Amino acid sequence: MPELPEVETTCRGIAPHLTGKLIVNVIIRNAMLRWPIPQDLPELLSGSTIQAVVRRAKYLLLDCGRGILILHLGMSGSLRILLPRLAQSPELPRKHDHFDLILNDQTILRLHDPRRFGAVLWHTGNIAQHPLLMNLGPEPLTVDFNxxxxxxxxxxxxxxxxxxxxxxxxxxxxxxxxxxxxxxxxxxxxxxxxxxxxxxxxxxxxxxxxxxxxxxxxxxxxxxxxxxxxxxxxxxxxxxxxxxxxxxxxxxxxxxxxxxxxxxxxxxxxxxxxxx
The missing domain is CATH 1.10.8.50 (Helicase, Ruva Protein; domain 3)
Known part of the structure; x- marks a missing residue:
């Protein structure tokens, strides 16, 4: 299972490719993850600009202005950044590539999750009050953990x-x-x-x-x-x-x-x- 260092590494890897970019499309190939991916996510996300990418515990939080996209890698998940390529040689989705976030420069954020214990969720309002985050303890690399x-x-x-x-x-x-x-x-x-x-x-x-x-x-x-x-x-x-x-x-x-x-x-x- 990806732990904090793996999730933090992922966060640092994807943030430069996402921050400030406009979301133009969302592709859901299999919505049945640990919790179902909201079917209206394409409508909710399209036209939003990703303002920040941060980590809280093992959750990745993409601030889209009008709400927060919550990503979790589960037991076997990973996120890939696919940079724009020539139209005649795109990287085709593999088995277990369940979710794509497509940006205005044609960069793709792709979730691969063979065991489907990951999560793609949407939240509006105070993210600290989301049921998955509200009872979490301190971050281990902060002064709050002593x-x-x-x-x-x-x-x-x-x-x-x-x-x-x-x-x-x-x-x-x-x-x-x-x-x-x-x-x-x-x-x-x-x-x-x-x-x-x-x-x-x-x-x-x-x-x-x-x-x-x-x-x-x-x-x-x-x-x-x-x-x-x-x-x-x-x-x-x-x-x-x-x-x-x-x-x-x-x-x-x-x-x-x-x-x-x-x-x-x-x-x-x-x-x-x-x-x-």
Whole structure:
């Protein structure tokens, strides 16, 4: 599943091609995504100018003036920018290319989503009050996400720290891959109860989360099974993994064998020698 670094990479990739452009057409090939694409979207969007492209958690928000187009990549989605080409050699849609946004310079934003867990939605009014966004926690790369806030939020919690980090009401966008990696850097076992971690250890964990996500964004995210950048190229952060996907291999730091366990139906990877 694309996580925050992959979505942020996508946001940075598509924004220069979309911002300030006029939408001239919308093509819906398959409206049956996680939530149906509104059938009147072509009428709603045509003639609108894209004023800004931003990310909130794992949602991409295209400000079209009269409303916000909400995009989500789901489990397997990716967005591609198709630049104008000669009319006699267009890039034809592939299977699972469900949605096209066509701009006045003939640039196309195309959603590819094999598993159809993504979303293309329309919202007018205060976007912060949309049901999908209104209960989200702070962005991990902002000052709002800090050790004091995390410490207070977790008092009395019996859930593991790994599962807590993946709760979008606590902090957004720290998905499975990056939670594993950040916990390793902070030296915290993923099984530790969140309510038992002190403020000093949370200071290390918050810094580890920010550092891990920043490195992943700089590397273009991770090349997941279905994820590619907006230009079709892969990410490279998987080359830097300390623990994720390395069960049975030696820890790069202490040579202890990396273990894999299940937590909330997701795999956790950790080094018993480095994480306590």
């Amino acid at each position: 050790a004091q806030r995390l410490f207070v939020r977790t008092r009395g919690l019996r859930a593991s720290i790994k599962q807590t980090l993946m709760n979008n009401q606590v902090v957004v966008g720290v998905g499975n891959i990056y939670a594993n990696e950040a916990l390793f850097l902070a030296g915290i076992n993923p099984k530790v109860t969140a309510g038992r971690i002190g403020k000093e250890r949370y200071e290390r964990l918050v810094q580890a989360i920010k550092h891990t996500l920043q490195l992943a964004i700089e590397a273009g995210g991770s090349s997941l099974r279905d994820f590619v950048h907006s230009d079709g190229t892969p990410g490279y952060f998987q080359q830097q993994y300390w623990v994720y996907g390395r069960s049975g291999k030696q820890c790069k730091q202490c040579t202890t064998v990396i273990k894999q366990i299940k937590q909330g139906q997701r795999s956790s990877f950790y080094c018993p020698g480095c994480q306590h």
